[in-house]
Amino acid sequence: MSDVKTYPxxxxxxxxxxxxxxxxxxxxxxxxxNPEQFWAEQAxxxxxxxxxxxxxxxxxxxxxxxxxxxxxKLNVCYNCVDRHLENNADxxxxxxxxxxxxxxxxxxxxxLHEKVCRFANLLKAxxxxxxxxxxxxxxxxxxxxxxxxxxxRIGAVHSVVFGGFSPESLKSRxxxxxxxxxxxxxxxxxxxxxxxxxxxxxxxxxxxxDVHTVIVVKYTHAKINWTxxxxxxYQQQAATLSSECPVEIMDAEDPLFIxxxxxxxxxxxxxxxxxxxxxxxxxxxxxxxFDHHDNxxxxxxxxxxxxxxxxxxxxxxxxxxxxxxxxEGVPTYPDAGRFWQVIDKHKVNTFYTAPxxxxxxxxxxxxxxxxxxxxxxxxxxxxxxxxxxxxxxxxYHTVGDERCPIVDTWWQTETGGILLTPLPGATDLKxxxxxxxxxxxxxxxxxxxxxELEGEASGALVMSQSWPGQMRTVYGDHQxxxxxxxxxxxxxxxxxxxxxRDADGYYWxxxxxxxxxxxxxxxxxxxxxxxxxxxxxxxxxAAVVGYPHDIKGQGVYAYVTLMSGQSPSDELKQTLTxxxxxxIGAIAKPDVIQxxxxxxxxxxxxxxxxxxxxxxxxxxxxxxDTSTLADPSVVDDLIENxxxx
Ligand code: 6R9
Numbered sequence: 279m280s281d282v283k284t285y286p287x288x289x290x291x292x293x294x295x296x297x298x299x300x301x302x303x304x305x306x307x308x309x310x311x312n313p314e315q316f317w318a319e320q321a322x323x324x325x326x327x328x329x330x331x332x333x334x335x336x337x338x339x340x341x342x343x344x345x346x347x348x349x350x351k352l353n354v355c356y357n358c359v360d361r362h363l364e365n366n367a368d369x370x371x372x373x374x375x376x377x378x379x380x381x382x383x384x385x386x387x388x389x390l391h392e393k394v395c396r397f398a399n400l401l402k403a404x405x406x407x408x409x410x411x412x413x414x415x416x417x418x419x420x421x422x423x424x425x426x427x428x429x430x431r432i433g434a435v436h437s438v439v440f441g442g443f444s445p446e447s448l449k450s451r452x453x454x455x456x457x458x459x460x461x462x463x464x465x466x467x468x469x470x471x472x473x474x475x476x477x478x479x480x481x482x483x484x485x486x487x488d489v490h491t492v493i494v495v496k497y498t499h500a501k502i503n504w505t506x507x508x509x510x511x512y513q514q515q516a517a518t519l520s521s522e523c524p525v526e527i528m529d530a531e532d533p534l535f536i537x538x539x540x541x542x543x544x545x546x547x548x549x550x551x552x553x554x555x556x557x558x559x560x561x562x563x564x565x566x567x568f569d570h571h572d573n574x575x576x577x578x579x580x581x582x583x584x585x586x587x588x589x590x591x592x593x594x595x596x597x598x599x600x601x602x603x604x605x606e607g608v609p610t611y612p613d614a615g616r617f618w619q620v621i622d623k624h625k626v627n628t629f630y631t632a633p634x635x636x637x638x639x640x641x642x643x644x645x646x647x648x649x650x651x652x653x654x655x656x657x658x659x660x661x662x663x664x665x666x667x668x669x670x671x672x673x674y675h676t677v678g679d680e681r682c683p684i685v686d687t688w689w690q691t692e693t694g695g696i697l698l699t700p701l702p703g704a705t706d707l708k709x710x711x712x713x714x715x716x717x718x719x720x721x722x723x724x725x726x727x728x729x730e731l732e733g734e735a736s737g738a739l740v741m742s743q744s745w746p747g748q749m750r751t752v753y754g755d756h757q758x759x760x761x762x763x764x765x766x767x768x769x770x771x772x773x774x775x776x777x778x779r780d781a782d783g784y785y786w787x788x789x790x791x792x793x794x795x796x797x798x799x800x801x802x803x804x805x806x807x808x809x810x811x812x813x814x815x816x817x818x819x820a821a822v823v824g825y826p827h828d829i830k831g832q833g834v835y836a837y838v839t840l841m842s843g844q845s846p847s848d849e850l851k852q853t854l855t856x857x858x859x860x861x862i863g864a865i866a867k868p869d870v871i872q873x874x875x876x877x878x879x880x881x882x883x884x885x886x887x888x889x890x891x892x893x894x895x896x897x898x899x900x901x902x903d904t905s906t907l908a909d910p911s912v913v914d915d916l917i918e919n920x921x922x923x
Contacts, residue, residue, distance in 0.1 A: 295703020346555035355431035358596035397428035408433030417466025440583025530554025548753030559747025564594030618650035662799025670709035694747030
């Protein structure tokens with residue numbers, strides 16, 4: 279490992295930082311030796327509780343029973359909004375930067391309180407009560423945050439669906455969690471293009487008879503269809519309602535939200551997070567990982583439809599009373615300098631984005647970066663997928679001018695918040711490594727036989743100790759929760775990722791060990807894409823794998839076998855691509871479709887994806903054992919006609 283570059287913590291940064299290495303070591307040790315005491319202390323410091331807990335943690339990984347702060351009561355919205363009013367009512371809570379670079383807005387904590395209360399009263403007026411599920415399908419405008427917080431205020435459980443998902447995906451998520459109310463907008467904007475959110479909602483709702491209310495935020499004022507008994511004009515109605523709304527006092531273990539994410543099999547699962555543990559974990563990680571200072575302007579470029587948007591645009595920063603920037607646009611509109619212009623415009627100090635965006639912008643050359651001063655920047659972060667050292671170096675030298683540490687944060691929808699990460703004032707950096715565990719996190723690496731590996735090693739990344747932000751169940755299917763995360767390694771939470779630990783105890787994520795793809799930081803199940811492809815009547819069978827892609831990290835490679843008598847054509851390829859887009863969303867479109875007269879299968883009929891992955895990646899010298907194939911000759915055809923060479 280001696281050839282790996284290390285970037286020691288800079289003294290200038292450390293002198294201003296909340297935590298140095300010695301403090302990290304002491305706090306980390308305390309969090310592992312005595313987690314109950316550690317988390318009780320942090321919970322007292324960071325969160326307002328209406329009633330204290332009887333026990334800090336009750337966890338049994340063998341049964342997948344996880345609860346934190348049993349008996350405690352709180353309201354998450356109160357923690358994110360109301361409690362800042364006494365001293366910080368006029369502080370900016372949200373800076374909104376529109377898709378159009380001419381449009382931005384500042385919302386103070388006082389204004390946020392008013393907006394959220396009105397929204398909450400509107401939900402109540404439509405009959406929404408504690409425990410009801412509410413679907414949010416919105417563009418990146420401040421109202422998406424108001425809607426989430428309004429749900430939290432009255433104890434409703436939100437399920438945010440990414441605005442880029444298709445009506446079909448929206449429908450299945452609404453049905454799975456039995457949402458009776460949907461919050462949407464007439465249209466969204468992304469890179470100058472319009473996204474027909476209300477139209478998509480109308481289409482989805484044709485198959486959702488139980489939805490009685492659609493709250494519509496009029497944003498672009500496009501012409502939309504209106505169903506009078508169902509559709510509600512947000513601006514019109516909210517204005518008539520009170521700007522005060524009492525908070526619902528919740529149990530720590532009451533659900534806060536459901537967020538769907540892809541797994542290796544079946545349809546996406548509803549990851550359920552609860553109030554107390556989640557908000558504590560979002561707050562503490564935001565505070566220490568981003569070294570939060572009171573006057574910081576903090577910007578996370580994620581979408582509210584992903585967990586990163588939940589924890590690090592809204593809940594974590596707002597719980598800490600921060601100023602958080604909400605961005606509607608894309609990195610390359612109007613040009614590839616947008617991020618850096620926005621940083622200068624709003625004097626952003628902390629900037630958190632995805633490796634795929636960094637790689638895309640790196641390809642545009644550094645003139646776009648250099649046109650902006652970026653002098654406000656103090657700290658950079660990445661999330662969503664492994665960052666290749668080349669992109670890391672560019673981010674560090676070109677964007678951060680060698681002044682800003684980079685926090686490479688590894689975590690998942692399931693984990694609620696960041697688990698592996700540098701702390702910027704404490705951890706020496708190695709490009710490409712998510713470095714070390716956060717407080718209370720006890721990672722381990724397992725071999726194929728389920729033994730814990732010691733020292734330098736590679737294996738399956740698991741956690742042997744719970745943390746407050748951990749998901750509690752798969753909505754409506756606890757057995758799936760047990761099977762997916764707790765059955766492979768008894769007594770551990772299995773992340774689905776592989777990792778290597780180096781001699782310094784640093785972790786290097788090697789990627790998913792299951793059939794989950796990571797395309798531009800978005801999680802996609804191969805099974806979902808395959809199901810979409812086989813909907814076409816000419817398709818007999820499909821197998822989808824990932825392959826290395828310069829910008830996206832992974833691309834989608836689909837092998838398609840047609841029904842006998844059907845002939846391949848470019849037109850059919852286009853139809854199939856469109857079908858995937860309709861069924862799931864544009865992010866799932868195959869980059870490559872290869873016609874496969876047959877797929878490599880074992881004699882028991884299992885598709886050998888290992889071989890398909892190698893062919894897609896053009897790694898032919900190491901195909902492994904093909905002797906167990908029912909018909910080894912199909913491999914020759916696939917190699918012959920492969921798209922990547
Ligand atoms: C937060 C988020 C989770 C999967 C995860 C892993 C990959 C996320 C990473 C990373 C390497 C990082 N991942 N962060 N891999 N380094 N810093 O992305 O959640 O959408 O659920 O994806 O993303 O494979 O298992 P989610």
